[in-house]
Structure formats: structure tokens, C-alpha cells
């Protein structure tokens with residue numbers, strides 16, 4: 648059972664950090680390589696922190712020979728400052744990771760995209776996420792799993808006004824929604840991470856896209 652290896656990018660983020668702890672404590676991985684810009688301060692016998700410059704992934708290519716690749720990278724326009732800089736983090740880095748890991752024999756690529764992903768959208772963010780999904784699918788993985796969560800809920804260290812406002816509305820009104828509808832508006836980062844790990848265990852061949860309500864259902868059911 649204890650034979651697989653995983654690579655995770657974005658493990659300092661809201662979903663990625665939940666996921667890192669889940670996969671470190673799961674039985675099926677013997678090693679977890681975490682691509683980070685700076686040390687996270689997490690100690691675990693299975694964890695190898697790969698401190699790297701995401702513009703020069705070839706320098707750390709030896710860590711890319713894994714079974715499963717989890718990508719939870721992303722930023723906001725406020726942090727990135729320009730659309731080009733955001734596109735680089737949200738699209739170019741994930742695609743570079745996908746290509747390098749595939750060239751080293753990786754089998755399954757799991758991506759956090761967004762509920763609104765659509766390459767034909769007139770909304771720049773949605774179009775960007777749609778393009779990310781399309782570019783990813785040109786890399787011939789055995790399995791590609793694309794998770795499209797709605798608003799991510801959880802204890803974010805950084806303050807994001809829009810998301811805070813939206814999550815307050817969600818928590819205030821969620822009692823009005825049926826369980827099956829709640830996740831279409833907001834979903835806990837931990838739920839997304841749990842589902843991502845369960846999806847990796849199954850490893851459906853080809854590309855599978857998981858909308859937010861399906862993500863919640865997978866996390867609920869064992």
C-alpha cells in the first residue's frame with residue numbers, strides 16, 4: 648500500500664495546506680514532495696520540502712518522478728498586481744509543472760480550478776481558468792482531475808475583503824439552502840482537499856471535471 652509518491656504545489660495556501668496534511672497522514676504515499684518558495688515549518692518523515700524558484704523548475708526536476716501531482720497554486724490580482732503576473736502563476740506555472748511531471752512519468756494530475764472556468768468567457772478570471780484547463784488537457788496524462796470549487800471557505804491568514812464579505816453572506820444565509828445546494832455557493836477548503844485526495848485514490852482514466860456539489864459529495868462519502 649505504502650508505495651506511491653506525490654508532488655504538491657501550493658501547500659502554503661488555503662486548500663494546499665489542508666491537502667498537505669491529509670496526504671502526509673495517508674497510508675498510500677511513502678513520500679510527498681512539496682514545491683514551495685520558502686520553508687513551511689512542517690516536519691514529517693514522509694515530507695521532502697523542495698524550495699525552488701518556480702521560474703526555474705528544471706533545477707529541481709529530480710523531484711518530479713512521482714505518481715500523483717496535486718496543484719493548488721493561484722493568486723489574486725491584488726497580490727499579482729498585473730494580469731500578466733497573475734496568468735503566470737495561475738496558468739503558466741501549473742502547466743510547466745504538469746509537463747515536467749508527465750515527462751518524468753507521473754500518472755495523475757489533480758488541479759484546483761474554479762467554478763466559473765470557461766475559456767469563452769468575457770470575464771478575464773473565468774477565461775484564464777478555462778484556458779488553464781484546456782492547456783492542461785493537452786498533456787497526455789492517464790488521469791486528469793479538475794476540481795471546480797465555488798467560494799473557498801476557511802481560516803485564511805491573509806485578509807481578502809471581497810471573499811470575507813461573500814463568506815459572511817454565505818454563513819448568514821446558508822441555513823436557507825438545502826445541503827445539496829450549499830456547496831454551489833461556498834465550500835470549505837478542507838472539504839475540497841479531502842475530495843481531492845479521495846479522487847487521487849480512485850484515479851479515473853481520462854479527464855474528469857468535478858463541480859462544487861460533486862466535490863462536497865465525494866468528501867462526504869467514503
Ligand SMILES: NC(=O)c1ccc[n+]([C@@H]2O[C@H](COP(=O)([O-])OP(=O)(O)OC[C@H]3O[C@@H](n4cnc5c(N)ncnc54)[C@H](OP(=O)(O)O)[C@@H]3O)[C@@H](O)[C@H]2O)c1
Nearest residue numbers: 657658659660661662684720721759760761796797798799
Ligand atoms: N478563493 C476562492 O474563493 C477560490 C474559489 C475557487 C477557486 N479558487 C482557486 O483555487 C486555487 C487554490 O486557492 P487557495 O485560496 O487555496 O490559494 P491560496 O491560499 O491563495 O494559495 C495559493 C498558493 O499559490 C502559491 N503561490 C502564489 N504565488 C506564487 C508564486 N509567484 N510562486 C510560487 N507559488 C506561488 C502560494 O505560495 P506562497 O505562500 O509562497 O505565496 C500558495 O501556496 C487557486 O487557483 C484559486 O484561484 C479560489
